[in-house]
Amino acid sequence: MRRLLGIALGLFLAMTLLYLAAESMGWTDEQRVRDALETIRASERGALLAAALLAALLAADLFLPVPSSLLMTLAGALFGIGAGAAISLAGAMGSALLGFGLCRRFGRPAFARLTGAQDAERIETFFRNTGAWAILLSRSVPMLTEIVSCLAGLSGMRARLFLALSLAGTAPVCLVYAWAGHTAGAQGGAGAAVLVAFLAPAAGFALLRALRRRPAARPA
Numbered sequence: 001m002r003r004l005l006g007i008a009l010g011l012f013l014a015m016t017l018l019y020l021a022a023e024s025m026g027w028t029d030e031q032r033v034r035d036a037l038e039t040i041r042a043s044e045r046g047a048l049l050a051a052a053l054l055a056a057l058l059a060a061d062l063f064l065p066v067p068s069s070l071l072m073t074l075a076g077a078l079f080g081i082g083a084g085a086a087i088s089l090a091g092a093m094g095s096a097l098l099g100f101g102l103c104r105r106f107g108r109p110a111f112a113r114l115t116g117a118q119d120a121e122r123i124e125t126f127f128r129n130t131g132a133w134a135i136l137l138s139r140s141v142p143m144l145t146e147i148v149s150c151l152a153g154l155s156g157m158r159a160r161l162f163l164a165l166s167l168a169g170t171a172p173v174c175l176v177y178a179w180a181g182h183t184a185g186a187q188g189g190a191g192a193a194v195l196v197a198f199l200a201p202a203a204g205f206a207l208l209r210a211l212r213r214r215p216a217a218r219p220a
Helices: 002-024 030-042 046-062 068-079 081-115 117-138 144-154 159-182 187-213
Strands: none
Touching (some): 030 046, 030 068, 046 068, 046 081, 046 144, 068 081, 081 144, 081 159, 117 144, 117 159
């Protein structure tokens, strides 16, 4: 189990260092990023190109130190709530599915060699028992969401289940950031709104689980 924790911690530290390096070079400066996107958007067919660039950058969040919350907010500011949320959702789901798919296709043998068969079995057991909660609750947490997507791919979780859970956890977050970017003066209430987006999918999933466990009524 120590090896598994070490791998997760190593990934987190590597992503943190990459993000700090990007921040020191000004890549995460909101005004700088916004100016670049607005310049692209003002060109011929620029709206489509800017939208595609936003989605591509969010998808590349798996590998690059991308400020995802900043890009989602700018998507709402530049394209409105509905379109901005759709662009962010496309990019965020691309990142999630990319991490899941790559680890499912190429990572499992290497992971088993690094951690041993026992830890590989433990992570599969973890995702069978609590993987749904981990995916739902990690969607609004930078860096953690990529790590959980990769770990889900290393486990035996079904792709359809991962897709459904990721959509349920990601869509509210994208909508909230798009609203915050589009609405004037939204920054003051964005924190509470993000908290709602963070908790709503988990509350819905808990209710669904409770209803499924409820014993059927006996016939009179």
